[in-house]
Structure formats: C-alpha cells, structure tokens
Amino acid sequence: MIPRISLVLLLLASPLWAMDPSEMLQDPALEARARxxxxxxxxxxxxxxxxxxxxxxxxxxxxxxxxxLLDGGASDDDVMDFFVARYGEFVLMSPRVSGSNWLLWAAGPLMLLTGLGLGIGYIRGRSKLTSPQEAVLSEAEAARLREIMKE
Incomplete structure (x- = not known):
C-alpha cells in the first residue's frame, strides 16, 4: 500500500520539478505574471x-x-509576441483568432449550421411531395380484373 501511495505522490509532484528555484524572480508580482x-x-x-x-x-x-523580458519591463503581450515572432502561433497553447486561422475557429460552427440547413431542407422537400394518386382503372381494365378474380 505504501509504495502505491509513494508512486502517486511522485507522479503528482512531477510538474513541480520543472521549475528551478534559481529561475524565479524576486518580485512576487512579476513572478505571478511569468507563471x-x-x-x-x-x-x-x-x-x-x-x-x-x-x-x-x-x-x-x-x-x-x-x-x-518581464524584468526588462516588457508587457505580457510583448512577451507573447516575442515567442510568436520566433516560433509561430504553434507556441501558444490557445492560438489567437486572427489572420488566416479564423476559418479554423469558425469551421466547427459553420459545419454544424450547414448540416442543420441541409437537414431542414431535405425534410421540407420531402413533406412537399404530393402523395401518388390512386390509379383509376378504365372500364376494360375493370372488366378484365373481374374476370380474373372469378377464375
């Protein structure tokens, strides 16, 4: 039981190893922005x-x-722009909605609306179809049918 608990605690604490205390800023406000x-x-x-x-x-x-950069007086947007300029929008965990990627952000809702529109159009089109009328037999056909039924 104890080894399992140790393993769980070890796995939960792994993100804590990422930050080296020497990397931290002295100013708590700047450090909070950096995090x-x-x-x-x-x-x-x-x-x-x-x-x-x-x-x-x-x-x-x-x-x-x-x-x-923060210690040098850069704003949060300046820091983000610095990384985007060097590595592209991929470096952002949540890419911005701007430029050419607006279509990617809009693709899901557009596909949903297109599907709903096509579905509604299909259902409306089917409801407007006239039901086939009953075929009326001519006198000769009715006589032949009676003749067949007697046999």
Missing part, C-alpha cells in the same frame, strides 16, 4: 505540455527568457 505566461506557452520540444510543466532544455530557456 501565467508559462502556462500559456507550449513547449516546442514536448508539444503537448506547457512551458510551465516541461522539463525540456528548451522550456527552461523559455522560462528564463520570459522572466528576463
């Missing part, structure tokens, strides 16, 4: 982790760069 930015940036090595939770060398360098 928010760290969570918004994607590690280009790991690709599925934020810079805050990655142990990759690139992530360490990125955290250090974030703190240097």
């Amino acid at each position: 928010v930015i760290d969570h918004e940036l994607r590690c280009v090595v790991c690709q599925s982790e934020s810079v805050a939770s990655s142990n990759a060398n690139w992530a360490e360098d990125a955290r250090r760069t974030v703190r240097e």
